[in-house]
Amino acid sequence: MSYRSTNPYTGEVFAEFPYATDDEVDKALELAHETFQTWSRTSIAERAAILRRAADIAEERASELGALATLEMGKLIGEATGEAGNTVPTMLRWLADEAENILAPRPVSSTAAPFEGYIAYRPEGVVVEIEPWNFPYYQAIRGFAPAMLCGNTVILKHASILPQCAAAIVQVLYDAGLPRGVWQNLYATHAQVERLISDDRVRIVTLTGSEAAGAKIAQLASRHLKKSVMELGGSDPFIILDDADIEATIQLAIMGRCFNAGQVCASPKRMIVPDALYDRFVAGLKESTAQLRPGDPAAEETTVPPMSSREQAATVNDQIRRAIAGGASATPLGHIVPEGDTWVQPTLLENVDRDNPVFYEEIFGPVWSIYRVSSEEEAIRLANDSCYGLGGTVHSVDVAHAARVAARVDTGTVAINSPVPAVPAGMPFGGVKRSGFGREMGYEGVREFANIQSILLPEGISAAEFLSSLSGKE
16 A cells, blocks of 8 residues: 555656655654754744745745646646645744744743743653545645744654645755654555654644544544544524625635635535525525536636545545435535546535534535525524534624624634634634534643643742843744
8 A cells, every 4th residue: 555646637657756654754753853852952043044934935835736736636737736835824924023022031020929921932852643635735734843943853644645745845845954753754554653652752743634533533642641623514694684794705605615626624514404494595606606617626617626525525426325314405506517437526415414414514515405494593503513513603784793603603713704713823823512622722822732831930039031132032
């Protein structure tokens, strides 16, 4: 077995890479640990400078990186190029710009129980990073860059269908001046991942992936007393309030569900519509999706690409079949997709009740599940009736109204009048319930990868003045 580059549109296997040997795993651990001894003592400014250079290089290589992502996992070329040339550089530059503010020591004092001290953010050690295939570059950087900025070293285990994307994004950082031991790409097996996690030199495990993968890796990390950050699946509600701009909301629902062929954790998967707007919403959705055009993801005119793999298409098609068998009605949307085992017909599902076998499942593909509700209270109850809690969106012309509803949605992120519950680099991202724990990005997400150390000072010394006297030596 191996890591394989397979074009989902043609089925061609165009590159193959053998699994890492156990000796290569041992050498990667040794190099990561040895490099940590020096990398952890570099300044925050030095680390930030590498991220800035990497942002410039990613922009310069956007076309090349985008084409590679389209080949390996079928992402539309415009989305793939945008991920490499816009999303990744934006994230890297935000981290570089905010690095000192995030990681600078912070004075703490109290008069109620008198003390003076400060909080410092120290490097932890080696981080094992496990990433999925749906955003080849963004996910890899989102796991790596905060850990690296804290002074850690990272071993990357990327998805097995993305061997060349994984190598390409790591090379961007090498070309920006990153020492090779700070980030290593390893074509590891599942057994080797367990070896990595069990090793005493590894301090943190971070994973973005499915609920099943997260449960297994979190259990391994827990068994070996390793901190873990888990960003897992979601079945995000798209809550339409009775005062929503229904025409605008229809377009947002299409944008959100079509993005990346619906293969997004934080994506509107359950459309919750008030009874008075339901018929207009469904009719508008059918009409507006009529021109969805499947085809070659490398072609600019294509709007519906294949799924990332045969396995992913089989999973979603099986969910559609089981939903219908359980009493749901299904309407195909857009032009008919080509025959082949990597295709899923965009589909609208109605009448998916709680007894339906897919009601509590995440559908990771271009499927709109529509739910009719008779009141706002029912909408909120339905939104929260999920084992997931990653994201959600609320739609209303009255933002204050939407914000009041958002406050009652049990998820890590809620966006108002947005196609997806995505967050900018400056805000923490993560979920509750079976969508995981911990946060990525934002100040909070970066600090997940630091040893948050409390330093107590002798009586009579001001923490603020003491830190000022250090003049950046901390």
